[in-house]
Amino acid sequence: ExxxxxxxxxxxxxxxxxxxxxxxxxxxxxxxxxxxxxxxxxxxxxxxxxxxxxxxxxxxxxxxxxxxxxxxxxxxxxxxxxxxxxxxxxxxxxxxxxxxxxxxxxxxxxxxxxxxxxxxxxxxxxxxxxxxxxxxxxxGNGTGKQSAPGTPNRKAGPPPRAPPKTSRARRKNFLLSLQKPKSLDELWSDRSFLNKFFFYFTAKERCILSQVCPRWRDILYSNSYFWRGLMPVIYCNELRRYADDASNSVRQGLYASIEKRGFDSICLFGATDTDVIDFASKISPTVMRSCTFGSLRCSSVSDKGLEIFLATLNQSIKKLELSGCNEITDSGLWTSLVPHLESLTICDCINVADETMAAITQMLPSLNELILQAYHVTDVAMTYFGPAAARENLKTLCLQHCWELSNQGILNVAHGLPNLTHLSLSGCSKVTDDAIEVIAEQIRGLKKLDLSWCSRISDAALEYIACDLSDVLSELILDRSPHITDIGLGYIATMSQLTTLTLRWCPQIRDFGLQTLCSMKSLKVLSVAGCPQLSVNGLSCLVQMQQLTELELTNCPAATKELLKYLKDHLPNSCTIII
Structure with a gap:
């Protein structure tokens, strides 16, 4: 009709x-x-x-x-x-x-x-x-057959809505579909906003932010990206105060927070064998599989405790630090070390001696970094660097404050480890210029050399370095070297690849030597902190080094306010002046 x-x-x-x-x-x-x-x-x-x-x-x-x-x-x-x-x-x-x-x-x-x-x-x-x-x-017309041309559509319901054809329309529909916070309270509880807000803080600052409220803590704990570069430290002395807690709620909450944040490292501070056993029994398998760095600091752990600790993290550990563990002996290292360790740090362990070096070189074929601070290591320990595996893999060797180490031990290192790229002899007071000459001749790929607190190093050692390593060496540390003079700085000025030079508390450096360094176009980091012979005229010449990114003038008598203002005005804005 x-x-x-x-x-x-x-x-x-x-x-x-x-x-x-x-x-x-x-x-x-x-x-x-x-x-x-x-x-x-x-x-x-x-x-x-x-x-x-x-x-x-x-x-x-x-x-x-x-x-x-x-x-x-x-x-x-x-x-x-x-x-x-x-x-x-x-x-x-x-x-x-x-x-x-x-x-x-x-x-x-x-x-x-x-x-x-x-x-x-x-x-x-x-x-x-x-x-x-x-x-x-x-x-009864909806039989599923195709309708004749010109007849209305018999399908029930409204027709489907066509999608937007332009990216601008799709973006607008997406923004309209978002549930935006309507007040400040909702904004500070919105997960998407807080994830972007926490991104602008450092990992240490996020530790404080996680204590604001449970909402912030849950959001921070759920993202492992926020905790990269941090190592959780378990203070076992404080945990012992909750020994009467039958439910162990404190320990369980601590281990649960470590698992939530997805840390890849763990440190036990002041631990005993009992604490290590408790840690091994309560830590989750997820942490065992993800932890690549384990540390024991200022602990009275025995050889048995070290064995349990390494067996717990055996699946994934690649880096081990033992600092201030005076109960660990050479025999404990022989029985506990796992072969897939790539980095080992041993500091202030009084029982570490020459046999420790034997265990390290034979038990760790994949080792590429060794940091050793031992007062009883002698030249005999350096003779264990003979195996071919150690010569191929070991790239970083730091022998800090090894007082008994002489030129003979350095000679063994230079011949046994020719592939080193980082060598530190800080505090090896018996090392002389002859040992530095052998190092410069044998280790031709050396990029970083630390000779701080080597009281017998003179300008002759810098001549050997400038002749053999000028095209390779990028960082040279000469702190507390009393025999370095302006002549040695003249040798250093010929090194074309040097980017970092530290001359802290070198009393023989004067303005003439500092002026010779101004010709270096590759130098970016320079430290002359505590050099008493430098004057205002000598320091003012540093404005010629427009490529500097960091300049340290701490405890320099000539670093007056007028000089600092002059340097800030004439050096680039990217240069940081430390006073």
Whole structure:
């Protein structure tokens, strides 16, 4: 009926020269039931007929005849329908209930395209409600077969919404879908905001931030990136205060926080064998598999405790530090060391002697870094660097404060470890210029050399270094060298690859030697802290070194406020002056 009503209205509009015919009182609303549409159509016809009769009688008469012809066709189709109750037609339109006094309209064959022409030349397409789709499902048309062209879609429900076609529209929809915090309280609890906020702090500062509230603590603990570069230290002396805690809630909470943050290192401070056993029994398997660095500091752990500690972390440990463990002996290292260790640090362990070096060289074939601070190591210990594995893998050797080590021991090191790139002889007071000459000749790939606190080193040693290592050496440390003079600095000035030079507390350095260093274009870090012979004129020449990134003038008598202001004004902004 609705379809026929639209057809009749279009025909009437054409006949009446573009007069507007409204449907159901409003052109924007969809058609209602059949009775309301029929009545509105009849009223529209009546009003239009009266208007035309007033204007022209002859034309009104012809219009009445055409309308009568159309209504007679409707009556004939109405008599053909036997059911007087309203039902749903197969094309989704409605049929009205038959009224004895007023003729009703039944639909004829549907048109493929129908339009209403108004005075404003606006084209109005026929309205198809979603309820028509439901009627199709009830009448049995939704059989799954493909519909003929021009027929309405019989699929129930609204049509799918097309995705946005541009990236800007997709980005806008995504931003609108986000749940943004509406207040400051919600902002400081929002996980996405806090993850970006915590990114701007250092790892040590995040330790303080984690104590603000449980929400911040949970967010910080859930991201292992925030804790990179930190080593958790378990103070066993404090944990012993909670020995009466039957539930061990303190220890369990501590170990749980270590597991949450995903640390790759662990340190036991002041531990005993009992503490090591407790640690091995309560630590989670996740920490055992992820921990690559283990440390025992100031502990009274025996050889048995060291064996349990290394057996607990045996799966992943690659770096071991033993500092201030006076109960550990050479036999404990023989039985405890694991072969896949790559770095070993032993400091202030009074029982470490020459046999310790034998255990290290034979038990650790993959070792590439060895830091040893032992007062009882002699030249005999250096003879154990003979195996080929040690010569190939060991790159860093630090022999700090080995007072009994002489030139003979350094000779064994130079011949046994030719692949070294970092050598430190800090505090080896018996080493002389002859040992430095052998090092410069044998270890041609040396990049860092530490000769601080070597009281017997003179300008001759710097001549050997400048001749053989000028194209390789990048860092040279000469702190507390009382026999270094301006002549030695002249040798250093010829080294083209040197980037770091420290001359702390060298009493023989004067302005002339410092001026020779100004010709070095590769030097970026310079320290002349505590040099008493330098004057204001000598330090002012440092403005020629525009490539400097760090300058240390601590405890220099000539470093006045005026000089510092002069240096800050003439050196680049990227240079940090330490006073």
């Amino acid at each position: 609705v379809s026929f009503t639209k057809r009749a209205a279009a025909e009437l509009s054409r006949c009446f020269n573009g007069l507007t015919v409204s449907r159901g009182g409003s052109s924007k609303k969809s058609s209602g039931n059949a009775s309301s549409s029929s009545s509105s159509t009849a009223s529209a016809i009546g009003s239009i007929s009266k208007e035309k009769e007033a204007n022209s009688g002859s034309r009104s008469q012809s219009l009445i005849e055409e309308t009568t012809f159309l209504l007679s066709g409707l009556k004939s189709s109405k008599n053909a329908s036997k059911d007087s109750a309203s039902e749903i037609h197969s094309n989704g339109n409605y049929c009205a209930k038959v009224n004895q006094k007023q003729p009703t309209v039944t639909p004829c064959a549907p048109f493929k395209s129908e339009t209403l022409i108004t005075k404003t030349n606006t084209t109005i397409t026929p309205f198809k409600s979603s309820s028509s789709n439901a009627s199709n499902a009830k009448t």
